[in-house]
Amino acid sequence: MSVQCPNAAEDRRLRELLRRQDKNRGFLVAFEGPDGSGKTTQRKLFKAWMRSVGHEVVTYKWNSSPLISPILKARKLAHSLSPEEYCLLSAAAFRHQLNTEILPALWSGKVVVADQFLYTAVARDSARGLDLNWVLNAYLPLFWPDQVFYFALSAEAASDRGRAKVPSFYSAGQDVTNIKDPVKSHLQFLGRVIQEFEALSTIFQFLKVDARQSIWEQHREIRQKFMTAERRPWGEWNTEAVLAWLSARAGTPNGETGKEEE
Amino acid sequence: MAKPEKKKSKKDHCGSLVALDGTNGVMLRSEAERLARLCCGAADPAWSLWDASNTFYELRMVKAKNLTPTPRVLMLLYASDLLFRLRWEIEPALKEGRTVVAAPYVESAMAFGVAAGLSKEWIEELFRFAPKPAASFRLKEKKKGKERKKDGEGEPGFVEFFCASLARHYPGWETAEVRREMLKYLKSLEERDRIHEFGNKPYHIKRALTPAG
Numbered sequence A: 001m002s003v004q005c006p007n008a009a010e011d012r013r014l015r016e017l018l019r020r021q022d023k024n025r026g027f028l029v030a031f032e033g034p035d036g037s038g039k040t041t042q043r044k045l046f047k048a049w050m051r052s053v054g055h056e057v058v059t060y061k062w063n064s065s066p067l068i069s070p071i072l073k074a075r076k077l078a079h080s081l082s083p084e085e086y087c088l089l090s091a092a093a094f095r096h097q098l099n100t101e102i103l104p105a106l107w108s109g110k111v112v113v114a115d116q117f118l119y120t121a122v123a124r125d126s127a128r129g130l131d132l133n134w135v136l137n138a139y140l141p142l143f144w145p146d147q148v149f150y151f152a153l154s155a156e157a158a159s160d161r162g163r164a165k166v167p168s169f170y171s172a173g174q175d176v177t178n179i180k181d182p183v184k185s186h187l188q189f190l191g192r193v194i195q196e197f198e199a200l201s202t203i204f205q206f207l208k209v210d211a212r213q214s215i216w217e218q219h220r221e222i223r224q225k226f227m228t229a230e231r232r233p234w235g236e237w238n239t240e241a242v243l244a245w246l247s248a249r250a251g252t253p254n255g256e257t258g259k260e261e262e
Numbered sequence B: 001m002a003k004p005e006k007k008k009s010k011k012d013h014c015g016s017l018v019a020l021d022g023t024n025g026v027m028l029r030s031e032a033e034r035l036a037r038l039c040c041g042a043a044d045p046a047w048s049l050w051d052a053s054n055t056f057y058e059l060r061m062v063k064a065k066n067l068t069p070t071p072r073v074l075m076l077l078y079a080s081d082l083l084f085r086l087r088w089e090i091e092p093a094l095k096e097g098r099t100v101v102a103a104p105y106v107e108s109a110m111a112f113g114v115a116a117g118l119s120k121e122w123i124e125e126l127f128r129f130a131p132k133p134a135a136s137f138r139l140k141e142k143k144k145g146k147e148r149k150k151d152g153e154g155e156p157g158f159v160e161f162f163c164a165s166l167a168r169h170y171p172g173w174e175t176a177e178v179r180r181e182m183l184k185y186l187k188s189l190e191e192r193d194r195i196h197e198f199g200n201k202p203y204h205i206k207r208a209l210t211p212a213g
Helices: A008-021 A039-052 A069-077 A083-107 A118-127 A132-138 A155-161 A182-203 A215-228 A239-249 B025-040 B055-061 B071-095 B106-115 B120-126 B158-169 B175-191 B203-209
Strands: A028-032 A057-061 A111-115 A147-152 A207-210 B017-021 B046-049 B100-103 B135-139 B196-198
Touching: A008 A239, A028 A039, A028 A118, A039 A057, A039 A111, A039 A147, A039 A215, A057 A083, A069 A083, A069 B055, A083 A111, A083 A118, A083 A132, A083 A239, A083 B071, A118 A132, A118 A182, A132 B120, A147 A182, A147 A215, A155 A182, A207 A215, B017 B025, B017 B106, B025 B046, B025 B100, B025 B135, B025 B158, B025 B203, B046 B071, B055 B071, B055 B158, B071 B100, B071 B106, B071 B120, B071 B158, B106 B120, B106 B158, B106 B175, B135 B175, B135 B203, B158 B175
Parallel strands: A028 A111, A028 A147, A057 A111, A147 A207, B017 B100, B017 B135, B046 B100, B135 B196
Antiparallel strands: none
16 A cells, blocks of 8 residues: 555545535635637636625636746747646646645635636647546546636638737647747647547537627626526545545545545 | 678767656756767767756746646646747757757656646647657756755746746645655656666766667
């Protein structure tokens, strides 16, 4: 047996704790979609709505881990990241934020609104040519949000919306397209990203929002979908990720293997 | 008439990847060069050390005390550092026909991850990108007090850095036990002849580098 795993009694205790807290926990809603699809606007509106009905809301932003983001930013500026390195550094940043920001907030009953969860990164990594299984493995154990809103838009429309701003080297996918013009590269890369999103949308059961609609139509649709969709019980969907976090909180950094499930 | 076969020289062993793994990160740093020279003789040896990408150096520079990496986060960062080493150090040297000693390589990470409670399958898939070395060695442990520095003292190796980071935040973390488990894992590879002990007897190296070894 590995030295840092909780023993069987501790494991049972943590599972019981998880089961009881599942009723009182907050919920996680993710907003995913290509650049220019309007997810940030919708995330802000959703957050304001949640607050207005009395929820305490926390925003999670992709790649903002204070531990790893400075490293990522420096490498991005230097254009020195390979697709694999980019993927692993992002996965490390995500895991760190999941354990230090997302799970503590959910555990204490807050609503977490994620402006890009891991799916945007997975779509981009796959669009960069990485093997989807290898990418998903980097994000294991997976943590499923209660709801994922996917803003569907064509590459041309998304690119048109972002025309005022020149996309950065990695956002434009210039590391893989080898196109010098960032706008042209972005358009081509967006096409690939959207293709990956469509595949992920089926696998991970996204709630699709037609991003061509007006801002208010989209917001209304999100409200309706949010009210009718059910939360994902942690006991069924997120046991391994939550147990790993709980056991780390209890003083042993691991037990991430989810022994009973194996 | 066929040319007479050239006498095999030490140089014939060059152009290959040699892994050096172990439970003492500080010693791995110092022993990588020795192993590279033993593998190649005078033929331009090369070695690649942990944190060539400066990822962990930058982590040490982050002055936020509440930042808590888990073993999984550290493992992901280790893998990203190894990708960097492969791209900028190992593969270019191999292309030049040189022998490169990678110290540490995949098995050290595997040993640490397994000792820390991570799933072996997860780590194996994570390091799927890493090419199989021509030969793998395990650095022989030296007696306490001879070479090993205290955790966190001086320029740490990966084991020292990982254990020091985790021990700061997790009261249940037992560095000595982790090292014992790592050694157990590496010795189990030795029993299956997947890794060879690297101590003071260089004849082991020649045997391991031959195809039959």
